[in-house]
Amino acid sequence: MGERLRVVINSRKLDLYFPESLLYALFLTSIAFSLQYLGLERVLPGSFIGQPEPGLIQFIGFSFSTLVTSDISPLKPASGLAQTGAYIQLFTSLLIIVLLVVVVLTSIRERYRQDLDGVVGELREASENIGGFLQAN
Numbered sequence: 001m002g003e004r005l006r007v008v009i010n011s012r013k014l015d016l017y018f019p020e021s022l023l024y025a026l027f028l029t030s031i032a033f034s035l036q037y038l039g040l041e042r043v044l045p046g047s048f049i050g051q052p053e054p055g056l057i058q059f060i061g062f063s064f065s066t067l068v069t070s071d072i073s074p075l076k077p078a079s080g081l082a083q084t085g086a087y088i089q090l091f092t093s094l095l096i097i098v099l100l101v102v103v104v105l106t107s108i109r110e111r112y113r114q115d116l117d118g119v120v121g122e123l124r125e126a127s128e129n130i131g132g133f134l135q136a137n
Helices: 002-010 013-043 056-067 080-136
Strands: none
Touching: 013 056, 013 080, 056 080
16 A cells, blocks of 8 residues: 555656646635625625626626636625625635645645655665675776
8 A cells, every 4th residue: 555655646646636626626616606696696686786687607707707806707796795705705715826836836846855865866876886896896
């Protein structure tokens, strides 16, 4: 089992898994908040302005727009509760993006550390072989 774990770690699959899982988390965050915004609009009509009777697609667009901090969506939060939800989503997306950057930088550093450890080990082995060859001759 330890050997299999070492093979997976050395294959760099984890380097791809972590960023993919965080991007998936961003996608799920966007969908979850768009459903929250839709529910808020249905419970308290007028919580969002800019489009008459917005549907799920419009809220997905608003949520994605909030996620990437752009002003593409015509929807705007009008009530305090809607603005609070948008601020919470913004904070959540920033947290996920910071985690993504930290994971990517850590995995890059770890990958180069493993490669450097391999090079040092090979140099040690080569120097021992050269020393043994010189002593034999």
